[in-house]
Amino acid sequence: MKKKKSLFKKILLVLLAVFVVMQFFRIDKTNPAVVKSNDFIAVTAPPADVEKILRTACYDCHSNETVYPWYSNVAPVSWMLEHHVEEGREHLNFSEWGSFPLKKQNHKLHECAEEVEEGEMPINSYTWTHGDASLSAAQKKTLADWFEAQMKEEEAEGDTLSGQ
Ligand code: HEC
Numbered sequence: 001m002k003k004k005k006s007l008f009k010k011i012l013l014v015l016l017a018v019f020v021v022m023q024f025f026r027i028d029k030t031n032p033a034v035v036k037s038n039d040f041i042a043v044t045a046p047p048a049d050v051e052k053i054l055r056t057a058c059y060d061c062h063s064n065e066t067v068y069p070w071y072s073n074v075a076p077v078s079w080m081l082e083h084h085v086e087e088g089r090e091h092l093n094f095s096e097w098g099s100f101p102l103k104k105q106n107h108k109l110h111e112c113a114e115e116v117e118e119g120e121m122p123i124n125s126y127t128w129t130h131g132d133a134s135l136s137a138a139q140k141k142t143l144a145d146w147f148e149a150q151m152k153e154e155e156a157e158g159d160t161l162s163g164q
Contacts, residue, residue, distance in 0.1 A: 019075075022075040022076060023074070023075055025075055025079075026073075026075075026078070027072065027078045027079065027081070027082040028082075029066075029068050029072065031064045031065060031066055032064040032095070033064065034063075034064050034065060034095050035095070035098075037098055038095060038096055038097055038098030038099055039063075039094065039095055039097060039098070040054070040063075040094035040095070040097035041054060041055075041094070042098075043097055043098050044097075044150055046146060046150075047146070049142060050142060050143060050146045053135065053139055053142070053143050054094070054143075056130070056132050056133050057121075057122045057130075057132075057133040057135060057143075058094070058121070058122060059094065060085070060126070060130075061084050061085050061087075061088030061089070061122075061123075061126070062088045062089065062091075062092050062093060062094050063089075063093060063094040063095045064089070064093065064095040065095065066085055068081070069129065071129075080125075084123070084125075084126070092108055092111075092112075102154060102157075102158050103158075105154060106151055106154055106155060106158070109147050109148075109150050109151035109154065110147075110148075110151055112144075112147045113144045113145075113147035113148045113151070116135070116140055116143050116144045116147065117140065117144045119140070122135075
Protein backbone atom coordinates (compact mmCIF):
# COMPACT_ATOMS: atom_id res chain seq x y z
CA MET A 1 0.00 0.00 0.00
CA LYS A 2 2.68 2.42 1.00
CA LYS A 3 4.74 1.60 -2.08
CA LYS A 4 1.86 2.34 -4.38
CA LYS A 5 1.39 5.74 -2.88
CA SER A 6 4.98 6.77 -3.39
CA LEU A 7 4.88 5.66 -7.01
CA PHE A 8 1.85 7.85 -7.53
CA LYS A 9 3.71 10.75 -5.95
CA LYS A 10 6.69 10.20 -8.22
CA ILE A 11 4.53 10.22 -11.31
CA LEU A 12 2.87 13.42 -10.18
CA LEU A 13 6.24 15.04 -9.61
CA VAL A 14 7.45 14.05 -13.08
CA LEU A 15 4.29 15.44 -14.65
CA LEU A 16 4.68 18.63 -12.69
CA ALA A 17 8.29 18.97 -13.82
CA VAL A 18 7.29 18.46 -17.46
CA PHE A 19 4.60 21.11 -17.08
CA VAL A 20 7.07 23.57 -15.57
CA VAL A 21 9.61 22.99 -18.35
CA MET A 22 6.88 23.52 -20.96
CA GLN A 23 6.33 27.03 -19.63
CA PHE A 24 9.76 28.09 -20.86
CA PHE A 25 8.61 27.70 -24.45
CA ARG A 26 6.63 30.88 -24.81
CA ILE A 27 4.78 32.01 -27.91
CA ASP A 28 5.43 35.21 -29.83
CA LYS A 29 2.46 37.50 -29.24
CA THR A 30 3.59 40.53 -31.21
CA ASN A 31 0.94 41.49 -33.73
CA PRO A 32 2.24 42.49 -37.17
CA ALA A 33 1.53 46.16 -37.97
CA VAL A 34 -1.95 47.05 -39.18
CA VAL A 35 -2.26 49.28 -42.23
CA LYS A 36 -5.71 50.79 -41.77
CA SER A 37 -6.32 51.32 -45.50
CA ASN A 38 -5.88 47.58 -46.11
CA ASP A 39 -8.18 46.45 -43.30
CA PHE A 40 -11.27 44.53 -44.36
CA ILE A 41 -13.64 46.48 -42.09
CA ALA A 42 -12.16 49.82 -43.15
CA VAL A 43 -12.44 48.89 -46.86
CA THR A 44 -15.91 47.33 -46.84
CA ALA A 45 -17.54 49.49 -44.12
CA PRO A 46 -20.06 46.89 -42.93
CA PRO A 47 -23.09 47.82 -40.80
CA ALA A 48 -22.39 47.99 -37.05
CA ASP A 49 -23.88 44.58 -36.20
CA VAL A 50 -21.76 42.84 -38.84
CA GLU A 51 -18.63 44.70 -37.77
CA LYS A 52 -19.24 43.59 -34.19
CA ILE A 53 -19.55 39.92 -35.19
CA LEU A 54 -16.42 40.11 -37.33
CA ARG A 55 -14.43 41.59 -34.49
CA THR A 56 -15.68 39.23 -31.79
CA ALA A 57 -15.84 36.00 -33.84
CA CYS A 58 -13.20 36.24 -36.58
CA TYR A 59 -10.55 38.89 -35.97
CA ASP A 60 -8.60 37.06 -33.25
CA CYS A 61 -7.44 34.46 -35.79
CA HIS A 62 -7.91 36.18 -39.14
CA SER A 63 -6.26 39.56 -38.59
CA ASN A 64 -3.20 41.23 -37.13
CA GLU A 65 -5.36 42.52 -34.26
CA THR A 66 -5.32 39.36 -32.14
CA VAL A 67 -6.25 39.85 -28.51
CA TYR A 68 -4.45 37.19 -26.47
CA PRO A 69 -6.29 35.88 -23.39
CA TRP A 70 -4.50 35.18 -20.07
CA TYR A 71 -4.19 31.45 -20.83
CA SER A 72 -2.09 32.30 -23.86
CA ASN A 73 0.65 32.37 -21.20
CA VAL A 74 0.07 28.74 -20.26
CA ALA A 75 1.60 25.92 -22.31
CA PRO A 76 0.44 23.70 -23.94
CA VAL A 77 -2.78 25.73 -24.55
CA SER A 78 -0.65 28.62 -25.79
CA TRP A 79 0.87 26.41 -28.51
CA MET A 80 -2.55 25.44 -29.83
CA LEU A 81 -3.58 29.07 -29.81
CA GLU A 82 -0.46 30.15 -31.69
CA HIS A 83 -1.10 27.47 -34.27
CA HIS A 84 -4.68 28.64 -34.83
CA VAL A 85 -3.63 32.26 -35.28
CA GLU A 86 -0.80 31.34 -37.64
CA GLU A 87 -2.98 29.09 -39.73
CA GLY A 88 -5.94 31.46 -39.61
CA ARG A 89 -3.84 34.36 -40.90
CA GLU A 90 -2.25 32.19 -43.52
CA HIS A 91 -5.62 31.19 -44.97
CA LEU A 92 -7.23 34.60 -44.67
CA ASN A 93 -5.80 37.75 -43.12
CA PHE A 94 -8.43 40.49 -42.97
CA SER A 95 -5.69 43.02 -42.18
CA GLU A 96 -4.28 42.50 -45.67
CA TRP A 97 -7.60 42.60 -47.48
CA GLY A 98 -6.85 45.74 -49.50
CA SER A 99 -3.79 44.10 -51.05
CA PHE A 100 -5.73 41.10 -52.42
CA PRO A 101 -6.61 41.10 -56.13
CA LEU A 102 -10.37 41.41 -56.76
CA LYS A 103 -10.59 37.78 -57.78
CA LYS A 104 -9.09 36.60 -54.53
CA GLN A 105 -11.37 38.89 -52.50
CA ASN A 106 -14.35 37.47 -54.33
CA HIS A 107 -13.32 33.91 -53.67
CA LYS A 108 -12.66 34.58 -49.97
CA LEU A 109 -16.04 36.29 -49.53
CA HIS A 110 -17.70 33.24 -50.99
CA GLU A 111 -15.75 30.93 -48.67
CA CYS A 112 -16.58 33.12 -45.66
CA ALA A 113 -20.32 32.91 -46.38
CA GLU A 114 -20.02 29.16 -46.77
CA GLU A 115 -17.97 28.55 -43.62
CA VAL A 116 -20.37 30.63 -41.53
CA GLU A 117 -23.50 29.05 -43.00
CA GLU A 118 -22.15 25.59 -42.35
CA GLY A 119 -21.17 26.53 -38.81
CA GLU A 120 -17.50 25.66 -39.49
CA MET A 121 -16.31 29.12 -38.43
CA PRO A 122 -15.55 30.27 -35.83
CA ILE A 123 -13.99 26.95 -34.83
CA ASN A 124 -15.56 25.16 -31.87
CA SER A 125 -12.64 25.31 -29.48
CA TYR A 126 -12.74 29.11 -29.84
CA THR A 127 -16.41 29.44 -28.93
CA TRP A 128 -15.92 27.30 -25.81
CA THR A 129 -13.81 30.06 -24.33
CA HIS A 130 -15.34 33.05 -26.16
CA GLY A 131 -19.05 32.80 -25.43
CA ASP A 132 -19.94 35.91 -27.41
CA ALA A 133 -18.35 34.39 -30.53
CA SER A 134 -20.84 31.54 -30.46
CA LEU A 135 -23.19 32.78 -33.18
CA SER A 136 -26.98 32.45 -33.02
CA ALA A 137 -28.83 31.30 -36.14
CA ALA A 138 -29.85 34.91 -36.74
CA GLN A 139 -26.27 36.17 -36.42
CA LYS A 140 -25.03 33.48 -38.80
CA LYS A 141 -27.62 34.53 -41.33
CA THR A 142 -26.83 38.24 -40.95
CA LEU A 143 -23.13 37.57 -41.44
CA ALA A 144 -23.44 35.06 -44.30
CA ASP A 145 -25.96 37.25 -46.16
CA TRP A 146 -23.70 40.24 -45.79
CA PHE A 147 -20.69 38.28 -47.15
CA GLU A 148 -22.82 37.22 -50.13
CA ALA A 149 -24.08 40.75 -50.79
CA GLN A 150 -20.53 42.09 -50.53
CA MET A 151 -19.38 39.46 -53.01
CA LYS A 152 -22.08 40.41 -55.53
CA GLU A 153 -21.28 44.09 -55.10
CA GLU A 154 -17.61 43.48 -55.80
CA GLU A 155 -18.45 41.26 -58.74
CA ALA A 156 -20.54 44.03 -60.27
CA GLU A 157 -17.68 46.46 -59.66
CA GLY A 158 -15.28 44.08 -61.36
CA ASP A 159 -17.56 43.85 -64.39
CA THR A 160 -17.68 47.63 -64.73
CA LEU A 161 -13.92 47.82 -64.41
CA SER A 162 -13.23 45.18 -67.04
CA GLY A 163 -15.97 46.60 -69.30
CA GLN A 164 -14.21 49.97 -69.54
C1 HEC B 1 -9.77 30.23 -33.34
C2 HEC B 1 -9.33 30.76 -34.59
C3 HEC B 1 -10.33 31.06 -35.68
C4 HEC B 1 -11.46 31.85 -35.61
C5 HEC B 1 -12.02 32.58 -34.40
C6 HEC B 1 -12.02 31.88 -36.94
N1 HEC B 1 -11.24 31.13 -37.78
FE1 HEC B 1 -11.52 30.85 -39.77
N2 HEC B 1 -9.91 29.59 -39.84
C7 HEC B 1 -9.10 29.27 -38.79
C8 HEC B 1 -8.14 28.27 -39.20
C9 HEC B 1 -7.07 27.65 -38.31
C10 HEC B 1 -8.39 27.99 -40.56
C11 HEC B 1 -7.67 27.02 -41.48
C12 HEC B 1 -8.00 25.61 -41.18
C13 HEC B 1 -9.43 25.27 -41.43
O1 HEC B 1 -9.96 25.54 -42.51
O2 HEC B 1 -10.05 24.71 -40.50
C14 HEC B 1 -9.52 28.85 -40.94
C15 HEC B 1 -10.07 28.89 -42.20
C16 HEC B 1 -11.05 29.77 -42.60
C17 HEC B 1 -11.51 29.93 -43.95
C18 HEC B 1 -11.01 29.16 -45.15
C19 HEC B 1 -10.05 30.07 -45.89
C20 HEC B 1 -9.30 29.39 -47.00
O3 HEC B 1 -8.96 30.10 -47.94
O4 HEC B 1 -9.04 28.20 -46.92
C21 HEC B 1 -12.46 30.92 -43.95
C22 HEC B 1 -13.23 31.47 -45.14
C23 HEC B 1 -12.61 31.35 -42.57
N3 HEC B 1 -11.74 30.64 -41.77
C24 HEC B 1 -13.48 32.33 -42.16
C25 HEC B 1 -13.72 32.67 -40.83
C26 HEC B 1 -14.75 33.60 -40.41
C27 HEC B 1 -15.69 34.34 -41.34
C28 HEC B 1 -14.68 33.65 -39.04
C29 HEC B 1 -15.59 34.39 -38.12
C30 HEC B 1 -17.00 34.15 -38.23
C31 HEC B 1 -13.59 32.77 -38.63
N4 HEC B 1 -13.04 32.19 -39.74
C32 HEC B 1 -13.17 32.57 -37.31
C33 HEC B 1 -9.17 29.81 -37.52
C34 HEC B 1 -10.20 30.62 -37.04
